[in-house]
Amino acid sequence: MTLDQLRVFLAVAEREHVTEAARVLNLTQSAVSHAISMLEAGCGLSLFSRIGRRIELTDAGRLLQVEAQAVIARMAALKARMADFAGLGSGVLNLHASQTIAGYWLPGRLMAFRALYPGVELRMQAGNTAEVCRSVREGHATLGLIEGEVDLSDLRCETVALDRLLLVVAPFHPWKNTPPQTVPELVGSDWILRETGSGTRGVLENVLRGSGMTVGDLSVLMEFSSNEAVRAAVEAGGAATVLSASVVAGSLEAGLLHAVPFLLPERRYVLVSCPQRDPGPSGAAFAAFLTGGG
Incomplete structure (x- = not known):
């Protein structure tokens, strides 16, 4: 049972006519008939009764029609959500920052970013530099912001500011x-x-x-x-x-x-991320925002 088969089935069920469904779907009549046959074989049930030159839904067909409509609607909603996520209309950004950055440098920048992307939920947690790096390495934070010089050979690093x-x-x-x-x-x-x-x-x-x-x-x-x-x-x-x-x-x-x-x-404020993990649209946008690329 595939989504394409369900779409063909719904078109036929709505019109109770294979030829009409084929025309609307821009498919051949044989392709529509084959999709229905495959769907019936997969279900182990007849979905349509053939009465002369007419077809009508069986009880199994009526049940499948309700469920298939729900599945297709859910798929459309999922596609919309994913498009919204990709366009930063939604999403969650887990950000960890060391104490000085979290308490003094970062809050204003978080508010400015949220004004640009109000649909993105920002979750910020403060810790010291070592704790932030560990959170990024272990995947608890998408991005980290740290001060000072530590061993960052396994992390992607970008300087975003200098601190006196x-x-x-x-x-x-x-x-x-x-x-x-x-x-x-x-x-x-x-x-x-x-x-x-x-x-x-x-x-x-x-x-x-x-x-x-x-x-x-x-x-x-x-x-x-x-x-x-x-x-x-x-x-x-x-x-x-x-x-x-x-x-x-x-x-x-x-x-x-x-x-x-x-x-x-002077010391650097450094944006750190894990090179093996995809930061997602919100993480990439925030990194570009801090480094002047967004």
Whole structure:
């Protein structure tokens, strides 16, 4: 039983005439008769009664007519849904992003994308850089957005922005007046840091590594998995930290933090995807939107 056979059957059932159905379908009469014969053979039932030169539906034929109409209608609806999906009239985009991007850089861009494609459902989850990369590798996220430099050899990567990092302390910290001049001088303060696996922490680790040091050489009082918790702890105490300029902008303006003039490298915001998986229309459109190709 095929869709084409069902379409032929419905045309004959509607007209109760093989020749008329053949004309409407632009088929030969023999092709229509063959399709009906194949359908009856497949069902093991007679679908039409032949009464002289007329045909009429049997009870089995009337049952099949109702069901076939439902099948053809469902197929038409499916084709419409798939066309809608391909045209970004519908769909779901699972997006994972690291904390700084998710909290500060991404929300406005998600709203702009949704204005372009209101039918696409956006599902965003925040984590640290390592967690986001793992989600993309395992297929839990269609796309990921991360900060910092990690091993991305198995992922497709595109830089979508640059981020400026700042060394910040509370206004009463000694570094406000006597800032460190070299990396080894960073041991002269207590520290509050993001957790291991964070892109923000990774930048500091790379800076230390360049001078033969590790985080273990610093006096780390606490670690948090939240930018806001790190910022609040530094505002309240005498420790230092490194955070994105976007995270501390409000605190700097309010005088709750002081930016220490210590040069830190810019870091990339990177869009990551799995090269073995199709991102689908919504994923491809969002990637093009972020990279300027859409």
